[in-house]
Amino acid sequence: MRLTICDFTKTFDRTTVIKDMNLVVEDGEMLALLGPSGCGKSTTLFAVAGIHRVDGGAILFGKRDVSHLPSQKRNVGVVFQNYALYPHMTVFDNIAFPLTIRREGKADIDRKVRAIAELAHIGDLLARRPSQLSGGQQQRVALARALVRQPDVLLLDEPLANLDARLRLEMRSEIRRIQMETGITSILVTHDQVEAMSMCDRIAIMDQGAIRQVATPSEMYRQPASRFVAGFLGNPPIVFLDGEVTGDGGFASRGVSLPLPGRLRHLEAGRPISLGIRPEHVGTSGGARVSGQVVFVEPQGRETLFDIELEGGAILRSIQPAGDDARVGDRVDWAVDSDRLLVFDRHGNAV
Amino acid sequence: MRRTLSLWPLALLLALASAPIAIMYLFLLVDTVTNAPPGSAIPNALTLAHWRFLVDPRVTGDVWRPTVTTLLFTASIVAIVLVVSSTGGYALSRLNVPFRRFLLAGVLVMHAFPLVTLIIGVFLVLQFVGLYNTLTGVILVKAALMLPFGIWIMKGFYDTVPWEIEMAGVQDGASRFTVWRRLVLPQVKPGLFALALFAAIDAWGEYMLPRILAPSSDFQVLSTYLNAVSDPDSTTYNFNLFKSVGLFYMLPILALYAIFRERLTNIFGGGTKG
Missing domain, CATH: 3.40.50.300 (P-loop containing nucleotide triphosphate hydrolases)
Known part of the structure; x- marks a missing residue:
């Protein structure tokens, strides 16, 4: 019924x-x-x-x-x-x-x-x-x-x-x-x-x-639909970076710059947005790259969870199939699947 | 071994402290079936003469009529206390009654009042409604005075029944009354049982109220009957007889205690078993 x-x-x-x-x-x-x-x-x-x-x-x-x-x-x-x-x-x-x-x-x-x-x-x-x-x-x-x-x-x-x-x-x-x-x-x-x-x-x-x-x-x-939903779903949770749109259809925040997903390249420059990056979209495949230092490693059996600190101080989370390729203190240069990034406006609504 | 040894001094102390009471009770028992020479406490002859009052109304008057009256008195009080406490306690525990806090506080205050401070008011009320000098009047007053305790105890028991059980019952289609009777009441049964025992014991031993509120009526309860027997000015005065009647009066209570000892402790433990 x-x-x-x-x-x-x-x-x-x-x-x-x-x-x-x-x-x-x-x-x-x-x-x-x-x-x-x-x-x-x-x-x-x-x-x-x-x-x-x-x-x-x-x-x-x-x-x-x-x-x-x-x-x-x-x-x-x-x-x-x-x-x-x-x-x-x-x-x-x-x-x-x-x-x-x-x-x-x-x-x-x-x-x-x-x-x-x-x-x-x-x-x-x-x-x-x-x-x-x-x-x-x-x-x-x-x-x-x-x-x-x-x-x-x-x-x-x-x-x-x-x-x-x-x-x-x-x-x-x-x-x-x-x-x-x-x-x-x-x-x-x-x-x-x-x-x-x-x-x-x-x-x-x-x-x-x-x-x-x-x-x-x-x-x-x-x-x-919103930053709240993105943050509530997903374990380990998503990471948000607050920043703004740059002229060339990218995103910049505290020393991080990433290209926006293809469908959002048209956003006007200077617009404040926040970027949601799920851990599974960092470190495995994708067009963009970030480099930073591994500050935390949590083996979970099948997968391993990493926290990496980028140059600007922002922390990104990455979950990858288990392997022992990175340890705390290592410098890494990992791929980010920029097409899967989530973008939210100032009020937390999806763009 | 050391443990049992170290308990000895304590056991001895307790034995000494309770010796007077134990000896008193022992003599209560012994004196009812023996005769002692004047001036001595040590009996020298066995006799059943002191128990003749059970069969011969000429000794102190008929004992069975007061016994039946006391049973009726006790049963009525237990019934009233159980019915009102089980419903009133539920209402105070669960329902959104107006002035709930005030009622709860009132119940406690009532519980704290000593009987004697209320007796004049109670007397006036009974006189006014025409129940003075009647058994009904005494029963109502005694039951009313026990209700604060009963309601409070039952409220405590109801509080331990999970709220969800009632909601589940309501969802299952049962009316609030059915939920109370078939789902909640069975879970406070230990409380009801203990309360019934307490009420019975208390009512059985009641002396003051029948004495004050029905002094000249044609009924007697066992306590007032016992009082009449113990009157030293009476022609039938006999201390061993007095003890026999006293023991007779005590027996039902002793039996209740012996049989339901564990249930009685429930009232302070409270609650349902998981």
Whole structure:
């Protein structure tokens, strides 16, 4: 079911935290609400769930306006960060709870619970209590409980935050698999860019109560709409250099000069811009060159991360396939893929 | 080995300090089934005569009527305290009640008030509503005086139940009441249980309120009954009999303590198990 958020406004104690937000999640799509903590992503999620009241605008499931419906009538499945399983009930009763509330028949409940438990791979745990399950299993139960009554929308609030690194990898693909098999429109709230990029069809990136960009993961990574988006996505993070356009379609800043990407050569000279340089575009291939001194080396196994200090004092980051070609203190002269550089104007918007 | 040795002086000190109490209780027990010669504390004859009051109403008057009344008194108070504390505590813990802070502070202040400072006011109110000298009146007053403690304790237990559990229940389609009854209440059960025990023990031992607020009524609770037995001016005065009735009165409480000792400590531990 298509989810539409239209001019949504949320106020807490006369402080407006979200103003006139618009977002559409297509039928069957999984969309990530990504942003730093306090950006309003959870507030948005809770408004969709009906936990927070909507102070302005509308929320539509399909054509049904649910803005002022209580949670009970919205048919939303929610997976909370701490799973919120009912500790005094068995796994079976946990999953069956939404159905028993609807007073469905015993045989129906049994069939549905077993089917969804099968889908979530917890069929053999139904007699246990939540405290007897591992984190990953609890997560699966929470997911099964949210899905068992076939909600119109599935909401996931930082579902992987409480798992250790290995389980996180596993559950990442599991949640995606289950979401795709059920085809339920989903919103994933996360502050982890890797989760957002790997699990979702599209990402809506939020900052200070507003959506900054909505795009597919790769599009957002390659063509960030603003300096904030470029800085938020990417690990190790992008490096920004502030400077200005030079007469010959180049860029100059503190002793660094680089050619601008081909499509931006026409920018007028003297315009202040900032250049975003991703680490993977330094040191491997490309037309331009920079030279400097290696000040920091961080081997990460498959790759090695370098910080190089240019003559003007600016620091560039470079990530390269592992090798032991440069050490701290070495002078290097590395290629920069100038066609992939990101350019932002004074206000942080992409040029 | 050194550890156990070093505990000896402490154990001895504790034994000495509690000896008077232990001896007192020992004699309470012994005296109910023995006779001692005048002027001596050492018994010289076994007898069950002091327990005749259980079957023979001529000894001190019927003991079973006050017993039933006390049971009723205790059960009513426990019921009222549980119902009001479990709902009131929830409201104060979770709901956005107006004047929440004021109510919380009020509950604490009430808890701090000694009974005697309130007794005149309580007397006037009971007189006014016509419940003076009735069992209902005493039950209401006693329950009301225990409520601040009960509400406060239950609020503490509710505070430990994760907020998300309730939200999950609401998302699952349950009404707030169903959520409270089926999801939240089971998790504060240890608290409810401990509170019920405390209320029962407290109500069972209540003496002041029935004495003051229903002095001339036709009902007696065991505490006032015991008081009547202990009257030295009475013709039936017998110290061993008094001890027997006292022990009879104590037994249910001792049993409660013995059976539910661990649950009672819950009230100070608080909270749900992960």
